[in-house]
Amino acid sequence: MNPPRKRQIRLIVSLALAVLLASGLIYTSFAASDPALTPSQLLHGAHADRNVQLTGTVVKGSVKNLANGQVDFRLADRVGGGVTVPVVYSGSVPAAFHFGRELIVTGRLTRGTFDAQPGSMITKCPSKYSAAPSGSA
Amino acid sequence: MTALVAALLIAALVAFVLWALSGPFRARTAAPALRSSDERRVLEIARQAKYAEIRDTETDYRTGKLSEQDYRAIDRQLRAEAVEILRAIDELDARAGAATD
Amino acid sequence: MAFAGRITLVLALAVTLYGIAAALHGVRRGRREWVDSGRRSVYCLAVVLTLAMVILEVAFIRNDFTYNTVAQTSSSTTPLLYRVAAMWSSQQGSLLLWAWLLSIWSSAAIYLTRNRMRDVVPYATGVLLGFGAFFVSLLVFLDSPFAQTHPGPSDGAGLDPLLRNPSMLIHPPMLYSGYTFFAIPFAFAIGALVVRRVDAEWIQVTRRFALASWLFLGIGILLGARWSYYELGWGGYWGWDPVENAALMPWLINTAFLHSVMIQEKRGMLKVWNASLVLGASTLAIIGTFLVRSGVLDSIHAFTGGGLGVPFVALIATMVAASVYLVVSRREVLRSEHALDSLLSREAAFLLNNIVLVGLCFVIFWGTFFPLISQAVTGTSAKVGPPWFDRYTVPLALVLVLLSGIGPVIAWRRATLANARRNFLVPLAAAGAMALAAYTVVPIGSSAPTVLLFCGVAFVCASIGQEFWRGLRARRAMSGEPPPLALIAMVRRNRRRYGGYIVHVGMAVLFVGVAASSTFQHEQELSLKQGQSVRVGAYTMTYERPTGAVVADPSHTGATMTLGAVLRVTRAGHYVATLRPAADYYPTTPILEGQVVADLLSGDAVQQIGLHSSLRRDLWAAIKPFATTVPALGVQLPEASLVSAADASILPSTPQQTQLRLAYYELHTIVGAYLKHPPPASFTLISSPLVMWIWLGGLIVLLGGLTAIWPPPAALRGRLRARYFARVAQELGRA
Numbered sequence: 001m002n003p004p005r006k007r008q009i010r011l012i013v014s015l016a017l018a019v020l021l022a023s024g025l026i027y028t029s030f031a032a033s034d035p036a037l038t039p040s041q042l043l044h045g046a047h048a049d050r051n052v053q054l055t056g057t058v059v060k061g062s063v064k065n066l067a068n069g070q071v072d073f074r075l076a077d078r079v080g081g082g083v084t085v086p087v088v089y090s091g092s093v094p095a096a097f098h099f100g101r102e103l104i105v106t107g108r109l110t111r112g113t114f115d116a117q118p119g120s121m122i123t124k125c126p127s128k129y130s131a132a133p134s135g136s137a
Numbered sequence: 138m139t140a141l142v143a144a145l146l147i148a149a150l151v152a153f154v155l156w157a158l159s160g161p162f163r164a165r166t167a168a169p170a171l172r173s174s175d176e177r178r179v180l181e182i183a184r185q186a187k188y189a190e191i192r193d194t195e196t197d198y199r200t201g202k203l204s205e206q207d208y209r210a211i212d213r214q215l216r217a218e219a220v221e222i223l224r225a226i227d228e229l230d231a232r233a234g235a236a237t238d
Numbered sequence: 239m240a241f242a243g244r245i246t247l248v249l250a251l252a253v254t255l256y257g258i259a260a261a262l263h264g265v266r267r268g269r270r271e272w273v274d275s276g277r278r279s280v281y282c283l284a285v286v287l288t289l290a291m292v293i294l295e296v297a298f299i300r301n302d303f304t305y306n307t308v309a310q311t312s313s314s315t316t317p318l319l320y321r322v323a324a325m326w327s328s329q330q331g332s333l334l335l336w337a338w339l340l341s342i343w344s345s346a347a348i349y350l351t352r353n354r355m356r357d358v359v360p361y362a363t364g365v366l367l368g369f370g371a372f373f374v375s376l377l378v379f380l381d382s383p384f385a386q387t388h389p390g391p392s393d394g395a396g397l398d399p400l401l402r403n404p405s406m407l408i409h410p411p412m413l414y415s416g417y418t419f420f421a422i423p424f425a426f427a428i429g430a431l432v433v434r435r436v437d438a439e440w441i442q443v444t445r446r447f448a449l450a451s452w453l454f455l456g457i458g459i460l461l462g463a464r465w466s467y468y469e470l471g472w473g474g475y476w477g478w479d480p481v482e483n484a485a486l487m488p489w490l491i492n493t494a495f496l497h498s499v500m501i502q503e504k505r506g507m508l509k510v511w512n513a514s515l516v517l518g519a520s521t522l523a524i525i526g527t528f529l530v531r532s533g534v535l536d537s538i539h540a541f542t543g544g545g546l547g548v549p550f551v552a553l554i555a556t557m558v559a560a561s562v563y564l565v566v567s568r569r570e571v572l573r574s575e576h577a578l579d580s581l582l583s584r585e586a587a588f589l590l591n592n593i594v595l596v597g598l599c600f601v602i603f604w605g606t607f608f609p610l611i612s613q614a615v616t617g618t619s620a621k622v623g624p625p626w627f628d629r630y631t632v633p634l635a636l637v638l639v640l641l642s643g644i645g646p647v648i649a650w651r652r653a654t655l656a657n658a659r660r661n662f663l664v665p666l667a668a669a670g671a672m673a674l675a676a677y678t679v680v681p682i683g684s685s686a687p688t689v690l691l692f693c694g695v696a697f698v699c700a701s702i703g704q705e706f707w708r709g710l711r712a713r714r715a716m717s718g719e720p721p722p723l724a725l726i727a728m729v730r731r732n733r734r735r736y737g738g739y740i741v742h743v744g745m746a747v748l749f750v751g752v753a754a755s756s757t758f759q760h761e762q763e764l765s766l767k768q769g770q771s772v773r774v775g776a777y778t779m780t781y782e783r784p785t786g787a788v789v790a791d792p793s794h795t796g797a798t799m800t801l802g803a804v805l806r807v808t809r810a811g812h813y814v815a816t817l818r819p820a821a822d823y824y825p826t827t828p829i830l831e832g833q834v835v836a837d838l839l840s841g842d843a844v845q846q847i848g849l850h851s852s853l854r855r856d857l858w859a860a861i862k863p864f865a866t867t868v869p870a871l872g873v874q875l876p877e878a879s880l881v882s883a884a885d886a887s888i889l890p891s892t893p894q895q896t897q898l899r900l901a902y903y904e905l906h907t908i909v910g911a912y913l914k915h916p917p918p919a920s921f922t923l924i925s926s927p928l929v930m931w932i933w934l935g936g937l938i939v940l941l942g943g944l945t946a947i948w949p950p951p952a953a954l955r956g957r958l959r960a961r962y963f964a965r966v967a968q969e970l971g972r973a
Contacts, residue, residue, distance in 0.1 A: 007577065014593070025601060025630060029608055033620035036609055045618070053621055091763075093862075093920075094471060119763070143242035150246065150289060154253060157278045161260065161271040175356055175439075183438040186503055193650065196732065199712035200705060202649040202657055211651050 034106060038077045039085040042109055053106050054114055059084055060099040075114070078102055085109075091118030177233075180226045187219045239293055240305060243384035246290040247377050250337075253282050254371035258364045265360035273360045280348045280363060283370055284341040291325075291338050294383055298325050304390030307331055307383050313396035317794055323406045324397040329531065329546070330383035332410065336527070337373040339411070340418040344370070347422045347447060355439055361429030362422075369421050372553055376546065399824040399844040402795035405465035409458065413485060416455025417523045420488060422447045424520030424557075427513055431564040434571045436513065441503050444516060445496070446947065452492045453943045455523075459485050460936040471845040471860045473761065473924045475932070476752075478627040480535040483606040484526030487599050491519040494595040497588045504650060505585065506575030510565060511592070513572060517561035522599075524554055535609060580652035587645040594637050601630045632687050636694060639749055642742040643698035646705050661704070668700035669693040688757040695746040702739045709736075729945065737946025741939050748935025754928035755856075761925075765918045775925040777814065777857065780806045784863075784916040785820065786909035797822035797844070799905055801863040801912055803919060805848060817848030819861040819921070855927040862920040863912065 036053045037045070056075030062084070064072040071093060074084040087105060097103065102124040107116035194215060198208040257279025264272025294305075298321045303309040311331070312324040325331040344366040351359050377383065423444045430440045462482065463475040476482060495515040501508050528550035529535055565572065578585055604611070605622050613619040647661045676689045710721060713728045729736040760775030771780040785802040802820025806813070821843040848859040 018597075021597070022600070025604060028629075029604060029622050029626060030612065030616075030620075032626045033608060033612060033622045035612075035618045035620045037618070041618075139239050143239045146289070147242050147245050150249065150286060154249065154282050154286065157282050158253070158256060158260070158275050160275045160278070161264075161269070175354075178354065179437050179439045182442055186438055186442075190504055190650070193732070193735070196709065196712070196735075197649040199715075200708035201661060202647065202653055204654040204657055207649075207652065207654045 036104075039075050040077050040083045042085060042114070043083055051106065051108055053104055054085065054087070054116075055102070055104050056085070057102050058097070058099045063099060075103075075105075085114050086112070087114045087116055089116040089118070089121060091121070094121060094123045097121070097123055177226065177229055180222055180229065184219065184222045184226065187215065187222055191215045191219065239297070239302075240384040240386045243290055243293040244378075244382060246286050246293065247374060247382070247384070250283055250286045250290065251371060251374045251378055253279050253286060254367045254374060257283070257367040258371070261360040261363040261367070265357065273356075273363075276360060276363050276367075277348050277352065279367060280341070280370075281345050283367070284338075284345040287334070287338040287341045287374075290334060290383075294331065294334065295322060295325055298322060301394070302390070303392070303394050304386045304388055305383075306385045306387055309387070309391050309394040311395065311397055313394040316394075316397045317402070319407060320397045320402050320795065323401070323410075326410050327397060327401055327406070328383075330377065330381045330385075332414075333373060333377055333381065334383050335411065336414050336418060337370060337377065339414050340366075340370055340373065340421060343415065343419050343422065344425075347425075351443060355426075355429075355435075355443065357433045358426060358429040358435055358440070361432050362425035365425035365428050366421055369425075372549070376549060380546065380549070396824075399795065399797070399822065400469075402844070403465070403469045405461060405469060409461040409465055412454060412461055413458030416451055416453075416458045416485070416489075417527055419447065419451035419454050420492075420520040420523035423451065423516045427516040427520075428560065428564065431513065431568045431571075434568055436509055436568075436571055438503070441499055445499050445503075448492055448495055448499070448516065448519075449943065449947045452489065452496060453940065453947070455485060455489045455492070456936070456943070457940065459489060460933070464933065467929070468847060468849070469845070471847075471922065473858050473860065473922060473926075475929075478602075478605065478624045480606050481526075481530050483602050484522075484529045487602055487606075488519045488522040488526060490595050490599045490602075491515055491522060494592045495519060498592050501585050501588055505579075507577070507585075508589075509572035509574060510569065513565055514561070515592075517557070517565070521554060521557045521561065524550070524557060528554060529606075535606070582648065582653045582655060582658060584645055584648045584650045584653075587641055587648055591638065591641045591645065594634055594641065598631060598634045598638075601634070602627070635749065636687065636690055639691065639694040639698060639746060642745065643694065643701040646739055646742070647701050662701075664704050665697045665701040669697040672696035685757045688753045691749060691753045695750050698742060698746040702743055705739060706736075730950070733948055733950060734946050737942045737944075737948075740942030740945060742942075744935045744938030744940075744942055746935070747931050747938055751928045751931030751933075751935055755926045755932070759924060759926040762923045763921070764923075765920050767918045768916050772921075772923065774857075774923045776809055777925050778808050779817070779857075779859070779923050780808070781919070781921070782806050784913055784919075785818065786912050788905045788909050795822060795844070797824055799823040799909065800846075801861075801909070802846070802848075803861050803863075803916075803921075805859055805921075805923075807850070807857055815850035815857055817850060817857060817859040819848030819859040820846040821861055821863050822846060851930050853928075853930050855925060856929040858924040858926065860922040863917075 034051050034053045036055060039054065039056045042052065042054060054075060055078070057078050059074040059076050062072075062074035066072065070088060070090045072086065072088055074086050076082065076084045087107075089105060094103075104120075104122045104124070105114070105116040106120040107114055109115075191212065194203070194208065194211050197203050198205070198212075203211070257276045260272045260279065261276025264270065264274075264276055294307075297305045297308050298312055299318065301308070301312070301314045301321075307325075307328045307330055311327045312321045316324065326335045348359070348363060348366070351362075426440065426444050426447070430436050430444075459482070462485070466477070467473070467475040492515075495512060498508050498515065499512055502512050528547070532547040532550060578589070580586070605627050608622050609619040643665055644662075647665070648658060670693075672693045672695075673689065676692055706725075709728050710724055713719070713724045714721070717724065717727070719727060762772055762774050764772060766772060766781040768781055768783060771778050782804045785800075785804060787800045788798070800820050800822050802818060805817040805819070807815045807817060822845075823843050843862070845860050848861070850857040
């Protein structure tokens with residue numbers, strides 16, 4: 001086999017390999033992902049009984065601490081507010097948890113209440129580049 | 138008071154910028170771009186790189202990555218490439234010399 | 239003075255536009271004085287933007303709250319250093335920092351190349367000024383840092399407590415330096431392609447700037463990881479967050495370029511590939527900047543949009559279009575001169591390294607942008623988490639580690655198979671020994687990827703050690719110097735090679751730290767009463783006693799109240815360390831005059847991590863003094879210095895002072911109660927081996943990079959040149 005042909009074959013083989021790996025990657029990413037939704041999207045879409053990442057802002061006055069370490073609160077959309085979703089959460093609560101703070105919880109919507117997986121709460125860093133001062137909720 | 142300081146600062150800045158950038162507007166004879174020296178520099182850099190390669194190959198040989206036979210072959214090849222570069226430099230110098238004569 | 243600031247920005251914009259016109263006009267007409275004027279525009283831009291920075295920083299230092307950005311991010315009670323840093327905590331301020339750093343590094347680049355590549359530099363100047371014009375336009379037209387409100391508030395909102403740590407002082411400037419430095423290779427690549435001069439000089443210039451940007455960005459990324467670990471309450475250093483990935487992707491592509499450019503240097507191959515890598519890395523850097531600011535992706539860094547998305551997308555589209563057009567239209571200049579000599583060569587190893595690095599970048603890119611991709615494809619935005627990233631990046635990283643041990647042992651062009659086989663004996667033996675140790679001596683046989691990585695690292699260290707040893711032996715055979723001198727001389731003569739080796743060792747050490755601290759970490763999240771203990775791995779941590787302070791502000795961040803704990807750590811009964819985690823409490827912001835009633839404990843609490851680091855392992859503790867949020871106690875939490883001022887007076891003379899005094903006593907009561915009857919506190923306790931190796935590995939990488947980038951002494955160059963010239967001249971048959 002002459003060199004140019006060898007090089008061609010090498011190129012084709014490596015490209016084929018790359019395509020194969022990329023397809024594997026792409027397939028698993030769709031399979032392994034959780035939809036990221038806001039409260040309004042969650043309530044208006046058919047997402048019951050599916051693991052979902054819920055992103056929203058903690059509604060002022062909605063935080064209730066129960067004796068067994070459970071925290072109940074409501075999440076609203078970051079923009080527009082309005083519709084809120086009640087969330088039931090147990091497990092570690094990050095120190096930055098606070099009304100008006102944006103956070104992400106993973107769980108599923110069952111019978112109108114969002115059942116969050118323990119320990120899945122992530123609070124977002126206060127907005128570095130917000131147009132309004134943080135905490136002026 | 139701050140307004141005065143601010144105004145002075147801005148005036149100074151604008152003056153500086155105008156002075157720094159106004160070169161082409163002042164009547165002066167333009168310096169010609171020296172194209173050929175750029176070409177020579179490129180060849181010199183290529184020559185440096187080629188010498189570095191020769192040295193590298195020698196290091197490869199001394200650290201046991203190449204057999205003597207392979208080393209001699211590659212070294213010969215590299216030196217031939219170096220000679221090509223030197224020839225190109227000579228040609229360039231000759232042309233430049235001829236141009237200024 | 240703010241008006242003066244605005245003028246400087248407008249002047250900066252004018253300078254960039256003039257400079258672009260002058261540089262392009264000069265190079266098209268062959269008029270040197272116009273090109274020089276274009277070059278001076280870059281210097282002028284740096285001067286003008288420096289003045290703008292100074293004006294803004296002075297406003298921060300002087301607490302001029304008529305500036306909107308000062309009022310939003312700083313306050314009279316924010317400590318001085320953090321007031322200075324607050325400038326870049328806002329969108330506008332950080333844009334100004336970006337533009338300023340761009341002008342500084344561009345000036346350095348233009349100065350260093352003032353006598354070279356005379357046909358390329360004017361175009362590069364134009365491109366750099368183009369970037370400058372873009373960022374300054376954003377500041378002038380969209381988001382000015384000099385916007386004012388008259389009359390200004392009496393005090394500002396203060397720097398967010400989460401940002402009040404030393405990392406805030408250095409991580410953004412370092413990271414931005416990395417990002418802005420990427421503009422320089424991009425500019426030179428565009429220039430070289432325009433004039434069709436992709437030659438040895440272009441390689442030399444671009445390689446140096448690419449290495450500098452690689453160093454800066456690498457340090458910036460590492461500092462970000464350190465910030466996450468030392469300041470945030472989750473105990474991790476990397477979360478595959480979009481903003482983290484945004485900085486990693488250009489760095490990976492740059493790493494690929496630094497390797498493959500050597501192939502172009504020696505064999506004139508891969509010209510299209512290298513040009514694409516340079517242009518791609520810089521585009522990724524701009525995409526990274528865009529990601530961080532536009533809020534287009536959900537990230538733990540919750541940035542809001544602010545209307546900057548559209549201009550950035552336009553810039554990125556322009557960069558991509560220009561790159562593609564130039565590479566395609568100049569493809570004859572980019573034709574390869576040679577082909578690969580042999581698969582058993584360093585060139586082939588570098589090619590493989592490039593493929594893996596680009597593959598790694600693609601995986602990270604896909605995962606980072608997946609929410610947008612899935613939105614486009616399925617209509618719902620979905621996210622992939624760290625497990626997905628780990629699944630693909632870990633094997634690729636393993637291959638990279640292996641390659642970094644193979645590369646140094648193979649010769650350029652074509653290696654002798656017999657020699658190569660012999661050279662791999664020691665490294666393979668080391669890897670085998672490590673595998674044995676992993677399964678018998680040290681009990682790490684539970685995780686296959688980690689064991690593989692340890693073997694890979696042993697392989698790398700052995701092969702590079704072998705290289706140094708043999709190089710030293712060869713040098714001493716020729717020069718007879720004592721070993722230390724020979725070592726220094728050897729490295730000096732070939733900084734790029736040995737600098738590269740040091741970088742590989744550093745990366746190996748870093749990977750060991752990452753692997754060990756991820757796989758063998760022990761974590762406990764639980765509530766502890768005073769006196770209670772818990773097992774964390776091999777260690778026992780006991781909650782000895784609570785700590786509390788009012789206004790003492792131990793971390794110098796302006797915290798009003800600090801509550802914490804003292805933890806005693808023992809191992810098999812022997813004392814190991816004492817950890818003092820704490821939570822700093824800050825008032826809710828903004829502080830309104832006369833207001834004294836507000837939520838006390840639902841203000842931001844910032845973690846002060848209790849940490850004991852050693853080479854062997856880190857002991858990490860975070861505390862939440864109140865396990866659940868406590869309803870408002872109805873007391874305003876004044877900032878630390880205000881309270882001290884109130885305390886100084888014996889007799890309160892104004893109602894405000896009385897209220898402050900009351901608040902002061904209230905705080906003391908709370909702290910007193912906490913110290914006397916501490917409630918069970920919520921702890922996150924982690925014992926993690928070899929975390930320090932990550933930072934040490936980073937330092938070694940930095941050392942290697944500096945070694946590689948250091949220019950060889952001029953005298954050395956002259957001596958070598960003369961010697962080799964003589965030898966090659968003999969070939970030509972001249973005396």
